[in-house]
Amino acid sequence: MQPRNMSMSGVVDLAAVKAAGEAKAKAEQARAESARQGGAAAVPPSALVIDVDEAGFERDVLQRSTEVPVVIDFWAEWCEPCKQLGPLLERLAVEANGRFVLAKVDVDANQMLMQQFGIQGIPAVFAVVAGQALPLFQGAAPEQQIRETLAQLIQVAEERFGLTGIAVDADAVPGREPAEAPVGPYDALLEAAVSALDAGDLGGAVQAYKNVLAEDPGHPEAKLGLAQAELLARVQHMDPQQVRRDAAERPADPAAQIAAADLDLVGGHVEDAFGRLVDTVRQTAGDDREAARLRLLELFEVIGSDDPRVTRARTALARVLF
Numbered sequence: 260m261q262p263r264n265m266s267m268s269g270v271v272d273l274a275a276v277k278a279a280g281e282a283k284a285k286a287e288q289a290r291a292e293s294a295r296q297g298g299a300a301a302v303p304p305s306a307l308v309i310d311v312d313e314a315g316f317e318r319d320v321l322q323r324s325t326e327v328p329v330v331i332d333f334w335a336e337w338c339e340p341c342k343q344l345g346p347l348l349e350r351l352a353v354e355a356n357g358r359f360v361l362a363k364v365d366v367d368a369n370q371m372l373m374q375q376f377g378i379q380g381i382p383a384v385f386a387v388v389a390g391q392a393l394p395l396f397q398g399a400a401p402e403q404q405i406r407e408t409l410a411q412l413i414q415v416a417e418e419r420f421g422l423t424g425i426a427v428d429a430d431a432v433p434g435r436e437p438a439e440a441p442v443g444p445y446d447a448l449l450e451a452a453v454s455a456l457d458a459g460d461l462g463g464a465v466q467a468y469k470n471v472l473a474e475d476p477g478h479p480e481a482k483l484g485l486a487q488a489e490l491l492a493r494v495q496h497m498d499p500q501q502v503r504r505d506a507a508e509r510p511a512d513p514a515a516q517i518a519a520a521d522l523d524l525v526g527g528h529v530e531d532a533f534g535r536l537v538d539t540v541r542q543t544a545g546d547d548r549e550a551a552r553l554r555l556l557e558l559f560e561v562i563g564s565d566d567p568r569v570t571r572a573r574t575a576l577a578r579v580l581f
Contacts, residue, residue, distance in 0.1 A: 301428035307352045311362040313369050320362050324387040327425045328359040328416040330395070330409070333376070333383040335367050340399040341382045347402060348384070351409060358413045358424040359386075386412050389420045418565070445471045445478065452484055461492040486560035493518075494525050506535075513539050513547040517554045524558055532558055533572035541579045552576070 311319045311331070320329050332348050334341035345363065352361040366373045366381055376385060376392065384395040395408055416422040452467035465488045471481035499522055505512070506519035516539040523532035536558070539551040555576060559569050 301426035302357070304353055304427055306360070307355075307357065307427065308349045308361045308363065311364050311369075313371050316372060320387050321390050323360060324391075325389055325422075327357065327422055328412055329362050329387045330359050330412070331362045331364055331376075331385045331387065333364050333366050333373065333378050333381050333385070335365060335381055338381050344382045344384075344399055347405065351406065355409070355413070355424075357427040359409065359416075360425075388412075388416050388422065445475065445481070449480060449484070452481075452488070456484075456488060456491075461488055461495060464488040465492060482560060483563075486557055489557070490521060490525065490561055494521050497522065511542060513543050513551050517551060520554065520558065524561065529562060529568050530572075533568065533575075537572060537575045537579060540576065552580075 309319060320331065323329055330348065330352070332341075332345060334345055348361050352359060364372055366378065376383070380397060382399065383397045386393045386395055393412070395412065396405070400408075413424075448467050448471050452464045452471075455461070455463035455467060465485060468481045468485035468488060471478050472485065475481070497518065502515075502518050502522055505515040509515045516535055520532040520535045520539075523529075523535060533555065536551050536555040540548050540555070543551060555572070559572070562569050
């Protein structure tokens with residue numbers, strides 16, 4: 260499947276949430292499939308450091324970042340600090356043994372990438388995780404500081420995105436291509452769902468995800484995708500000003516608060532959405548309370564159960580209910 264594009268239109272925070280959830284779900288599937296197949300094919304150490312240009316950026320960086328964090332070293336031949344930093348990053352990439360991949364970008368030959376990342380000076384180092392660009396540092400830095408930064412990146416990639424790296428075969432023959440990963444049984448349906456989302460066909464995306472869940476009710480990516488597509492479908496034709504006005508004028512109206520919570524989440528105000536629905540559960544009873552509770556659980560699915568904001572909101576909900 261295609262990863263979410265780092266320049267995806269729409270609300271930035273929701274795009275990051277979506278990418279994180281998709282990447283984590285794909286990583287979980289990949290590990291399960293790898294176990295069934297007896298382990299994924301390892302890559303040679305030479306594949307841990309790659310030269311990247313504008314033509315191959317989507318394939319070599321964006322797509323790869325759904326499997327492993329990609330650290331980008333923006334450099335140039337005339338840059339003396341780059342000549343010191345580059346070999347250090349290459350050595351650390353090999354030492355990390357597949358926990359991240361180093362992509363080297365020559366800014367003289369790739370001016371567009373330099374502009375897209377807003378590079379003001381080199382060397383500059385970014386990371387891309389699940390299609391999301393993260394600035395790491397600019398200029399030369401002490402080795403220990405770089406090690407600590409990369410360690411934090413690896414930790415965040417694993418805990419937040421479920422990316423545990425790629426297997427490395429130290430004895431692999433240089434130049435040998437790794438075996439392609441097997442095609443999953445639902446890849447065509449999932450690809451159709453993503454294509455429908457990109458085309459704005461939310462109904463088609465919802466149906467595609469439901470088709471997967473009809474065969475595999477526990478499929479993590481389909482569950483996540485369905486929750487996201489249904490959320491986007493609900494807010495697609497809302498009048499944000501009217502929804503906000505209704506919520507402010509009718510604080511005890513669960514329907515008004517549920518609609519506002521959807522808008523909160525799409526706007527990136529995750530904790531506001533959760534808090535609004537927890538308060539609604541506290542103030543209501545019967546069917547109204549159950550409607551608010553179920554919507555809150557649906558929004559938990561959009562964000563991901565391991566997000567600390569979800570953990571805090573679950574605790575708050577439990578206090579209200581019990």
